Amino acid sequence: MAADPILVIGGGPAGLAAARGAAExxxxxxxxxxxxxxxxxxxxxxxxxxxxxxxxxxxxxxxMAASASSHPRVTTHLETxxxxxxxxxxxxxxxxxxxxxxxxxxRVGGIVIATGFDHFDPGKATQMYGYxxxxxxxxxxxxxxxxxxxxxxxxxTGQPPERVCFVQCVGSRDRRIGNEYCSKVCCxxxxxxxxxxREMLPDCRVTIFYIDMRMYGFxxxxxxWKAQEQSKVTFIRGVITEILPKNGRxxxxxxxxxxxxxxxxxMDVVVLSVGMVPSKGTIEVGKVLGVLQEKHGFIETPGAPLxxxxxxxxxxxxxxxxxxxxDLEDSVSMAGLAAMKAVAAARQAPAPVA
Numbered sequence: 001m002a003a004d005p006i007l008v009i010g011g012g013p014a015g016l017a018a019a020r021g022a023a024e025x026x027x028x029x030x031x032x033x034x035x036x037x038x039x040x041x042x043x044x045x046x047x048x049x050x051x052x053x054x055x056x057x058x059x060x061x062x063x064m065a066a067s068a069s070s071h072p073r074v075t076t077h078l079e080t081x082x083x084x085x086x087x088x089x090x091x092x093x094x095x096x097x098x099x100x101x102x103x104x105x106x107r108v109g110g111i112v113i114a115t116g117f118d119h120f121d122p123g124k125a126t127q128m129y130g131y132x133x134x135x136x137x138x139x140x141x142x143x144x145x146x147x148x149x150x151x152x153x154x155x156x157t158g159q160p161p162e163r164v165c166f167v168q169c170v171g172s173r174d175r176r177i178g179n180e181y182c183s184k185v186c187c188x189x190x191x192x193x194x195x196x197x198r199e200m201l202p203d204c205r206v207t208i209f210y211i212d213m214r215m216y217g218f219x220x221x222x223x224x225w226k227a228q229e230q231s232k233v234t235f236i237r238g239v240i241t242e243i244l245p246k247n248g249r250x251x252x253x254x255x256x257x258x259x260x261x262x263x264x265x266x267m268d269v270v271v272l273s274v275g276m277v278p279s280k281g282t283i284e285v286g287k288v289l290g291v292l293q294e295k296h297g298f299i300e301t302p303g304a305p306l307x308x309x310x311x312x313x314x315x316x317x318x319x320x321x322x323x324x325x326x327d328l329e330d331s332v333s334m335a336g337l338a339a340m341k342a343v344a345a346a347r348q349a350p351a352p353v354a
Contacts, residue, residue, distance in 0.1 A: 012040020109346020
C-alpha cells in the first residue's frame with residue numbers, strides 16, 4: 001500500500017467533503033486553500049441560506065470546515081496555491097506556494113481538484129442591465145448578503161422596496177457572450193430569495209422574469225410551488241431587454257413571451273440572477289496540473305456521464321463546480337467519489353523505487 005497522502009485543492013463544500021472522506025478511509029490528506037479561511041464561496045460571498053432547505057450557510061460551512069480540519073489525518077494549508085506538478089498517479093510531486101513560508105514540495109498519491117466557480121460579472125459583456133450604473137440593480141449575491149443581515153432595502157435610499165423583480169439567466173444560456181450552458185442553480189436560488197423577501201417584507205410585490213424555470217429534482221415542490229402558492233411570488237415568462245431609471249425608480253422593459261406583448265414595469269430593486277463561470281483558481285490549477293479543460297474553462301471529465309470525476313490525467317480527479325455548474329448536493333456527492341478514486345489510485349500504484 002502506498003503511503004503517499006491525497007492532495008485536495010480547494011476548501012469549499014466539495015474540497016471539505018473530499019478531504020474528510022479520504023481521511024475517514026485511512027488516507028492522510030493535505031488540504032490547500034488559497035484564501036485565509038476555509039468554507040469557499042458560501043463564506044467569501046456571504047451567502048445567507050442554502051437552496052432549497054434555507055439552512056444557514058455560514059454555520060453549515062463552519063461545521064464542514066471543523067469536521068475536515070480537525071480530523072487527525074488532515075493537514076490544512078491556508079493562503080496556499082499549487083505551482084507545479086511532476087510524476088504520475090501514485091507518485092506525484094507537487095510544489096506548493098505558502099504565503100509567508102515560500103515554496104514546499106510534497107509527494108502525494110492522488111489529487112482532487114475542488115476549486116469551485118466565480119459568479120458571472122453582469123457588466124463584463126454588456127451594460128444592458130445597468131449593474132454598474134444604477135445602485136438598485138443588484139445580483140443574487142448582493143441580495144444574499146442583505147438577507148444574511150436580515151434586512152432587504154433599496155441601496156439608493158436604505159428604505160424597504162415596494163416592488164422587486166428577478167431577471168433570470170444573466171450570464172447563462174447566452175450565445176452572444178459564449179456561455180451557452182445553464183448554470184443550474186440560479187432559478188432555485190432566485191426563488192429561495194424571493195420567498196425570503198416576501199417573508200421579510202409581506203407588502204413587497206416580487207416578480208421573477210424567466211426564460212424557462214429549471215427546477216431540478218425535488219426543487220419543483222420545495223421551492224417553485226411554495227413560492228407561487230404560499231408566498232404569492234409572480235412568475236412571468238419573458239425576456240428583459242433594458243433597464244432604465246425613471247421618476248426615482250427603475251423601468252424594466254422587455255417582452256412577455258407567453259402573451260406575446262411588450263412589458264414595461266416600474267421596480268424599486270432589480271436582482272440579476274448571475275450564473276457560474278470557472279473560477280480563476282480552476283483555470284490556473286487546470287493549466288498547472290495539465291488536465292484538459294472544456295471550452296469555457298471548467299475541468300473536463302472525459303468519462304462522463306458514467307465517470308463524472310476522472311480528468312484527462314490518471315490519478316487526478318475533480319469535484320464540484322470546478323467541473324461545471326453544480327448545486328451543493330452534486331458537489332458533495334462528487335467529492336465522495338473523487339476522494340475514493342484518489343485513494344484507490346494511491347493505494348493501487350506500485351511503490352516508488354528508492
